[in-house]
Amino acid sequence: MIGAVLQVIMVVGGSPLLLGLMRQVRAKLEGRAGAGIWQPWRDLRKLFGKEAITPRRTSEVFRYAPLVLFATALMVAVVVPFVTTRSAVGPVADLFAVVALLALGTVTLALAGLDTGTAFGGMGASRAVTILALVEPTLLVAILALSVRVGSTNLATIVSSTLDDPGRVISPVTLLAAVALLVVIIAEAGRLPVDNPATHLELTMVHEAMILEYAGTDLALVELASAMRLTVFLGLLATLFVPWGIATAATPAALAVGVAAFAVKVGLLGVLLAAGEVFLAKVRLFRVPELLAGSFLLALLAVSASFFLA
Amino acid sequence: MNETLYVQLLNLAAGAFLLAAVLVLWRRELAVIIRVFAVQGAALAGIVAVLAGHEHSAELWAVAAGVLLLRATVLPVLLLRALAGAGTAQRETAPLVNVSASLLAAAVLTMIAYAVSKPLVDLAPSPATRAIPIGLTVVLIGLFVLVTRRHALSQLVGFLLMDNGITAIGFLTTSGVPLVVELGVSLDVLFAVLVLQILTTRMRATFGDTDLDELRELHD
Numbered sequence: 001m002i003g004a005v006l007q008v009i010m011v012v013g014g015s016p017l018l019l020g021l022m023r024q025v026r027a028k029l030e031g032r033a034g035a036g037i038w039q040p041w042r043d044l045r046k047l048f049g050k051e052a053i054t055p056r057r058t059s060e061v062f063r064y065a066p067l068v069l070f071a072t073a074l075m076v077a078v079v080v081p082f083v084t085t086r087s088a089v090g091p092v093a094d095l096f097a098v099v100a101l102l103a104l105g106t107v108t109l110a111l112a113g114l115d116t117g118t119a120f121g122g123m124g125a126s127r128a129v130t131i132l133a134l135v136e137p138t139l140l141v142a143i144l145a146l147s148v149r150v151g152s153t154n155l156a157t158i159v160s161s162t163l164d165d166p167g168r169v170i171s172p173v174t175l176l177a178a179v180a181l182l183v184v185i186i187a188e189a190g191r192l193p194v195d196n197p198a199t200h201l202e203l204t205m206v207h208e209a210m211i212l213e214y215a216g217t218d219l220a221l222v223e224l225a226s227a228m229r230l231t232v233f234l235g236l237l238a239t240l241f242v243p244w245g246i247a248t249a250a251t252p253a254a255l256a257v258g259v260a261a262f263a264v265k266v267g268l269l270g271v272l273l274a275a276g277e278v279f280l281a282k283v284r285l286f287r288v289p290e291l292l293a294g295s296f297l298l299a300l301l302a303v304s305a306s307f308f309l310a
Numbered sequence: 311m312n313e314t315l316y317v318q319l320l321n322l323a324a325g326a327f328l329l330a331a332v333l334v335l336w337r338r339e340l341a342v343i344i345r346v347f348a349v350q351g352a353a354l355a356g357i358v359a360v361l362a363g364h365e366h367s368a369e370l371w372a373v374a375a376g377v378l379l380l381r382a383t384v385l386p387v388l389l390l391r392a393l394a395g396a397g398t399a400q401r402e403t404a405p406l407v408n409v410s411a412s413l414l415a416a417a418v419l420t421m422i423a424y425a426v427s428k429p430l431v432d433l434a435p436s437p438a439t440r441a442i443p444i445g446l447t448v449v450l451i452g453l454f455v456l457v458t459r460r461h462a463l464s465q466l467v468g469f470l471l472m473d474n475g476i477t478a479i480g481f482l483t484t485s486g487v488p489l490v491v492e493l494g495v496s497l498d499v500l501f502a503v504l505v506l507q508i509l510t511t512r513m514r515a516t517f518g519d520t521d522l523d524e525l526r527e528l529h530d
Binding site for chain 2: 167170171172175176289290293294296297298300301304305307308
């Protein structure tokens with residue numbers, strides 16, 4: 001129970017900091033001073049203090065979408081064994097449940113984008129759904145490759161079996177699945193080279209185009225939820241492939257180690273991702289399916305390798 | 311050699327071997343494709359070396375060194391020289407099947423290879439024979455590259471991928487092809503590449519291009 005609360009605190013409180021850290025790393029590498037890692041929190045505080053304005057002729061879908069997006073991200077933060085494998089909702093911590101929750105968030109946001117009836121909203125929604133349709137099978141298949149040798153799709157079981165047998169990490173199955181998962185996480189979290197989180201140029205936007213009509217509290221909620229999704233995705237990668245430090249017992253010392261390990265792993269992944277992005281340009285939208293088809297193939301190879309090499 | 315270490319190393323080398331074949335399908339720049347092919351040659355040499363370490367056979371070690379020399383250095387260098395002579399056409403611009411579709415086709419080919427080689431693996435299950443589907447997949451991917459690419463050099467790489475796959479299957483099934491046979495095959499491949507390199511250069515000198523689809527139509 002304490003573990004679940006800790007995970008929620010880490011994800012909600014830490015995700016804007018992760019975003020700030022990534023922007024700061026990028027700024028430093030580009031020779032700018034940067035706004036400091038607390039800037040996303042300052043933005044959020046400002047936005048939460050403002051009134052939410054909904055455009056005329058939008059329906060309930062538009063109004064509830066930020067709440068659903070935030071709720072799904074929060075639910076994933078509770079379910080996935082980031083800090084401890086003794087999850088509060090053990091049997092629900094299933095691979096399919098987690099992927100479904102994450103996809104539900106994306107679909108809700110796409111519906112909200114369509115609901116505004118503007119050209120940008122529809123364009124962004126259509127692009128987001130195109131990417132989602134290619135990301136979701138890869139996500140499922142890549143994690144399935146890890147679950148084959150454990151014989152269970154429960155994330156906590158996968159993590160504890162890797163903790164018991166660390167030699168498994170250096171096998172072709174794990175490496176292929178890790179690369180596939182990294183590519184789809186970059187695509188789904190809307191980072192370069194699939195989407196540029198810093199742009200408002202109509203031809204390139206995906207995520208930003210869907211949330212153009214949001215203001216005030218709603219915008220703050222959407223921004224916080226997308227930061228949480230990034231944290232959750234990076235956390236998922238860290239949890240599945242470098243599970244060391246995750247608490248298997250509910251003692252305070254083990255939980256403290258778990259929290260520290262989670263912060264370090266996700267922070268390190270974020271810094272690496274931000275440093276890599278400096279050297280990348282955005283890929284043309286029509287080349288994105290190619291990238292995702294490649295990562296799907298890698299995930300499929302991981303699954304088939306876990307059958308014929310094991 | 312420790313048994314679990316042997317299995318892990320063999321799987322790792324086989325994984326790299328397969329990954330290189332997929333990357334050949336994925337990338338468009340011919341220079342990158344040739345480098346990836348060199349990496350695949352090194353992975354093949356790795357497979358042979360791991361088998362040699364397991365069998366304690368000096369002959370296999372010699373074959374591994376020969377494979378490394380031929381497939382990771384000599385053939386790529388020859389291909390790169392042919393590419394340098396090919397002038398402006400440095401990219402596979404319009405393959406007959408586009409890249410996303412060919413990656414999905416590779417996924418299907420993997421499944422086919424796995425299904426087809428299952429009876430073969432069941433004959434004598436061991437860590438080495440379990441990697442046979444990977445060799446068969448590389449053969450099929452090589453064939454696919456050979457049929458769907460237009461540039462003469464990428465077709466040549468497809469042919470060499472097939473040969474790499476066949477060699478890998480040979481070593482994985484028999485745990486050691488006789489040195490004489492391996493030498494004969496290697497010499498064959500080397501001559502094939504030399505002849506095709508000269509042919510490519512001639513083609514370019516005559517037609518100004520190495521796009522093989524151009525040769526199917528009549529010109530003035």
